[in-house]
Amino acid sequence: MTQDKRYHMMTESDLHRLIPKLAVPTIISMLVTSVYNTADTYFVSKISTEASAAVGIIFSLMALIQALGFAVGIGSSTYVSRLLGEKKQEDADKAVSTAFFLALALGTVFAAVGLTFCTPIVRLLGAIEEVEPFAVDYATYIFLGAPFMMGLYVLNNQMRAQGYALLSMIGILSGGILNIALDPLFIFTFGWGIKGAAIATVISQFLSFWILFFLNQYKKSTISVRFRAFRPSVPFFREMLRGGAPSLCRQGLASLSAVVLNYAAGPFGAVALSAMSIVNRIVQLINSVLIGFGQGFLPVCGFNFGAKRYDRVLDAYRFCIKVGVVLISVFGVITFFSAETVMTWFKADDAEVIEIGTAALRYQCFTLPLQAAMMLSQFLCQAIGYGTRASLIAMGRQGLFLIPLYWIFSRTIGVLGVQIAQPCSDVITAVMTFLLLRTVYKKLNDKAKSTNR
Numbered sequence: 001m002t003q004d005k006r007y008h009m010m011t012e013s014d015l016h017r018l019i020p021k022l023a024v025p026t027i028i029s030m031l032v033t034s035v036y037n038t039a040d041t042y043f044v045s046k047i048s049t050e051a052s053a054a055v056g057i058i059f060s061l062m063a064l065i066q067a068l069g070f071a072v073g074i075g076s077s078t079y080v081s082r083l084l085g086e087k088k089q090e091d092a093d094k095a096v097s098t099a100f101f102l103a104l105a106l107g108t109v110f111a112a113v114g115l116t117f118c119t120p121i122v123r124l125l126g127a128i129e130e131v132e133p134f135a136v137d138y139a140t141y142i143f144l145g146a147p148f149m150m151g152l153y154v155l156n157n158q159m160r161a162q163g164y165a166l167l168s169m170i171g172i173l174s175g176g177i178l179n180i181a182l183d184p185l186f187i188f189t190f191g192w193g194i195k196g197a198a199i200a201t202v203i204s205q206f207l208s209f210w211i212l213f214f215l216n217q218y219k220k221s222t223i224s225v226r227f228r229a230f231r232p233s234v235p236f237f238r239e240m241l242r243g244g245a246p247s248l249c250r251q252g253l254a255s256l257s258a259v260v261l262n263y264a265a266g267p268f269g270a271v272a273l274s275a276m277s278i279v280n281r282i283v284q285l286i287n288s289v290l291i292g293f294g295q296g297f298l299p300v301c302g303f304n305f306g307a308k309r310y311d312r313v314l315d316a317y318r319f320c321i322k323v324g325v326v327l328i329s330v331f332g333v334i335t336f337f338s339a340e341t342v343m344t345w346f347k348a349d350d351a352e353v354i355e356i357g358t359a360a361l362r363y364q365c366f367t368l369p370l371q372a373a374m375m376l377s378q379f380l381c382q383a384i385g386y387g388t389r390a391s392l393i394a395m396g397r398q399g400l401f402l403i404p405l406y407w408i409f410s411r412t413i414g415v416l417g418v419q420i421a422q423p424c425s426d427v428i429t430a431v432m433t434f435l436l437l438r439t440v441y442k443k444l445n446d447k448a449k450s451t452n453r
Helices: 004-011 016-043 049-085 091-115 119-124 133-144 146-161 165-189 194-218 234-268 270-304 310-347 351-365 367-384 387-400 403-414 416-450
Strands: none
Touching: 004 049, 004 270, 016 049, 016 146, 016 165, 016 194, 016 270, 016 310, 049 091, 049 119, 049 133, 049 146, 049 194, 049 234, 049 270, 049 310, 049 367, 091 133, 091 146, 091 234, 119 133, 133 146, 133 165, 133 194, 133 387, 146 165, 146 194, 165 194, 165 234, 234 310, 234 367, 234 387, 234 403, 234 416, 270 310, 270 351, 270 367, 270 416, 310 351, 310 416, 351 416, 367 387, 367 416, 387 403, 387 416, 403 416
8 A cells, every 4th residue: 555545545535434444453453462361361260369360460560561562652653643644754754663662672671670670579569478479480471571562562553553453463363373372282281380371471472573573574565664763852752752641651550550459459368369360351351342443543533633634533533432332331231241150261160259250340341331432532632642631531540540449448348349449430530531521622623613614
């Protein structure tokens, strides 16, 4: 696809076809990314309750790696979408390469610090004594894979920003299939236990990284990564932070809230840690559909905003809200009625884990539609440069409200408090989102009317 054809596709084609075309491969990519963690949780839960709890402990570490990768990847890709919409090809070339090498550098520093202080970090994440050895074994290999994971997130988002969601999906899907195949082989056949799950995850991410790298380099119509185009600059970092801060807030606070959850659930033993770990993975899997759909919307929104097609930005947002809320509601209803069965898949031999997890999962199903509206509103603000509003929405449900609720509820109403903290946070954040979005929506409406005169 030539640059002119891509420009025409993003700014003129039917939105009801364009967004699903970009979103479906992205949804599959996000589902596969979630499968890395969900598959590990499923197979590791067959080892012991403590091993299952350890994967939950390291979830916060994985979320932090993802937060940094998404901050650079989505931050730079929204900028690239706007540059391509403005037909500034040379600046887009520089942004792609700068983001890629920055992610590798961040990942390398992250790995070095993590491997040096692995045990203290695991304790800081909330590992109780019986869970700590399993968590250290798992975290060691995750730290080793951090540079490739962060590079993968950048390549993935950059290719989607250029309209190549299908190629992005191919790279992610290949690693996901490999991960599912390697987990039982390494954990049970080779007898490596929880180390095997971590090794399988890292190898799978490594494969996805190189597939996406070669697709990026050798498909002529993509913007290739070149070291000579690495040009860090103040304007680049400003735009990257504007677009990436919401993702950093969302994923970074997800990491922090996971740590707080570990501390809140820790007094109730490994069963509570294990149950909430499983629930988080299931909800993450559902949300990955929504995030994937939203990330199919992001390049369309950014491209058209850069091209001053504000009417298409609004039409795309309204379309995504309708589809996203309905889609996630269907998943919520199915999950609500099958919650106990789903928990049994993961931990059939522990009735207490099933009981705690089933209740928590059902509570979260009630607010899934609100999560859809909030996340898509965040993506709208993020794509058009309203980074502060997008960051506040992201921070609301994962940090500003959730973290205090975990602490207060767990100490006043026990396990029930741990179970209901997330849905309560969602309700409060939904109100804040509505208030923040009103002015953004009005400004877009005014711009659309003025450009259509």
